[in-house]
Amino acid sequence: MTVESALQAALSVEHQVVYGYGLAAAHLSGPRYTAGLAALAEAKARRDRLADLLRRHGQIPAPAAPAYVPPRPVTNAATAVALCLALEHAAEGAAWDLVAASSPGDAVRTLGVKWLGAAAVRATKWAGATATAEPPLPGRPT
């Protein structure tokens, strides 16, 4: 995978993360709502950074789709938390691929490493609410 294709794939995932957290937040309340909004803000900032990195690599960032269909209907807090967990797992995978495709010391590598850490921390918090065991190596292809 080239760094350009990894960046486009990461941007595609981040578009879905932004959309998904917006959808999930509507069903969350209290600390989970706050956590969802914080994740949404981080995802928006990272989406813009990924688009910037793509332009620096001479690529045109792919736009977001008008809407995305979640893997399962989001109708309450439990299904919203499950969606948040799925979003972070997708982010872990995209971050792994980004790190693997990048060069030592460059901005893409740094972004990917930090993103993987942040996604794993959030995934563990969402997983705690669903009693799901997290994999020992976040993002590693299975």
Added chain:
Amino acid sequence: MADSAVMAVTRRAFLAAVPVGLAVGCRDRAPARPDPDAAALAAARDAELRLFVGSDGRRRDAHLAHLAALGGTAPTSPSPNNAPLEPTGTLRSSAASLQAAAIGAHSGQIAATLASIAAAHLAMS
């Protein structure tokens, strides 16, 4: 068409094999290039081994998986009863070191593995 494709693959493999043979012939005069990530991997294995010894339960299983991903193995002798517990600060410190090693790693796959273990340590801390 299918036969042509097979022939082309075979020929590519043969052509690719020639420099390998030449390299083998020159092995005595040309020292092998050291693995640029070897030191980072060894440091990560040492740190993971310390965390493995100081942990128990599911965390111990996770550190064992990390050790295996780094090409290491768990000690065969049982850990002493007075092994220090894995403190949160140790995990965070390890995560920072692993992230720095991941950013500098020459191999993308090694970088991703180090970053993933760092992520797991952050999530456990």
